[in-house]
Amino acid sequence: MSMKNLRPRTGPLVLLGILVGWYSIPAQAVPSFARQTGMACEACHTVFPELTHFGRTFKANGYVLDNLSQVRGINAQRDELLDLSKTPPISIMIQISETQLRTSVPDIASPDFNARSQNGTVGFPQQISIFYAGKIAPRIGAFLQLTYANDSATIGIDNTDLRFANLLVLPHDHSLVYGLSLNNNPTVEDLWNSTPAWGFPYQASNAAVSPLAGTQIDGALAQSVAGLTAYVYWNESLYVEFGPYRSAKQGSLNTLTGQAGPLDGAASNVISGVAPYLRVAYERNWDRHSIEAGVYGLDVKLFPGAALGTPTPLAGLTNHFRDVAEDFQYQFLGDENIFTVTATRIYETMHLDASYAGDAVENPSDDLTTARIYGTYYFRRKIGATAGYFSTTGSSDAGLYPSAGPNSAGVITSANNAPDTRGFIAEVNYLPWLNTKLSLQYTAYTRFNGGASNYDGVGRNASANDTLYALVWFAY
């Protein structure tokens, strides 16, 4: 395929659909669990939202452990018909932020983009969420989040995980928890903080510049799919989960019916059939140490639909993404000192038959690899710091990572059509109370969208996107 066959505007549209920036993935912890269980945050969290072993077990057991007065109902056979907390497990979360870019982005209202947009973006709020997080019935619990965010200025569904779980005691005193999770974001149901949905950075600016490239399992499908996964957690060590995900898009109307569906070619990136998700992890706890290693993956075929630039029927060719990932987590939980390392590496292969046929990408096949490693230290759960490295590399593709066209402001373009982005992130935190976090985070890019200097072809350097982000995070 020659470059001139590419329709310049289709690339970004495809990207909008399939390469949602992993940077704005929200992550929360909820005091309603503390109210429900009667246990302080530290039982389940090192510092929120990172889970301890106990927190992982609580989640695997369906969020149902409770210490509240109940409204109960049984029948004559003593079957439980109702077991409802008298106090609903509701929580509120508020995030207020300020974002400073090293160099602000061009002001698109200025001639030739020679003026700069205002730097120092205040998010007040950046995000407000309300949660129902806790028990619904004896073996069913929910983590359900509604979020107002200042970028969309709307209230929408956020991370959701409805669970059924049951415990079996096996011979030799081994435990086996088995359950089902109905959730809307692959890995949101996972128990460790080394996988994307609950991985560091737990919160990041939504006013910074996000790189173009990201894998599917790394947040691209969040809140636009529904997954029903089944899992077992044997002896609080071996975790195996498997299940299908299917598109459950929000805000998509069928043009003919004006209803929420069926999904048609006016929607973007709709899963063809179902996408299988698999997770296997092993955890070992001893003394004050906890270590985990695992793999996870997703195989998803997407109809690009409107992501091709014009509405395109959800039939025929698809774009096939196969994400295979490995992860690692280590925690040391001292009474005063807490240390955590999380790492993951996601390898994605793309067979973009549909986009290639639609002239939206340069290559029929591409690949992308994301790797991250972070280390966190906390003293007395009050003062802490995280430092880490992140990297995304892959094959170049002028359709996926388009160059700046004429009269372009650049910034979200790639002069060499490469996805490579890497850099460092450092964060310091102070928690005057366990449910209040004050954060200062700095992200430094050594490479952005394929280059270090003039990466966008319009003269912007990777370091121009370096971001200082201050956050006040309340959860109550």
Added chain:
Amino acid sequence: MLKILVSISLVLAMPVRAAEPPATVEPAPAADAAPAVADAPAEVAIDPAARAQASRLAIGVCGTCHGPRGISQQPKFPRLAGQNANYLAAQLHAFHAQTRGDPDAMSYMWGMAGTLDDSTIYALAAYYAAQPTRAGDSGDPAVVARGAAIFKDGIPSESVPPCATCHGADGHGVGDFPRLAGQHAQYILKQLGSFQNGLRNVAIMHGVAQGLNVSEMRAVAAFLQAQP
């Protein structure tokens, strides 16, 4: 989990609570025990169904921190295997009544014990009391020997009585006084600190801990951890 509690409360017969304490019961030693503890029976008849449910609860819920049979691997959480049932019941009552105030008790056990009724408490106490014990790792022999001397003889110059007086010559506990043998040294150390600074409000142990410095506490803890 709650089903377990509900089932226990449904299955267990009320007479457990009404049972008279046997004549051999000694007074509870701890002020951080709930008032009801003084009435806690040393031996109560545990309904077989309650015993089964307590086993399930201990393995599936308590076991996350304390180990499925009370041999916790993490020193933050005490080993409960072989612990005196009366002591366990007293502590669970104290957590339930929120009268034991050391930090981990407050953060974890106030919530955990919040829904436990007396029947469940006695069944859990019986479960752990019946579990086989295991000695922990042995530390520096010199430190252990020093700890052994303090345990057996006390420190007369500091008016520290021999620990063995109340906890038994082998550290297995006597009456309502808890078993210490095999306990995580770090846990014992932390408890001695909590007795000393009053976070655990136990008059007798407050007095004992006042006479111990950190080095002596470490020695006693190292000795006890290594005991079978």
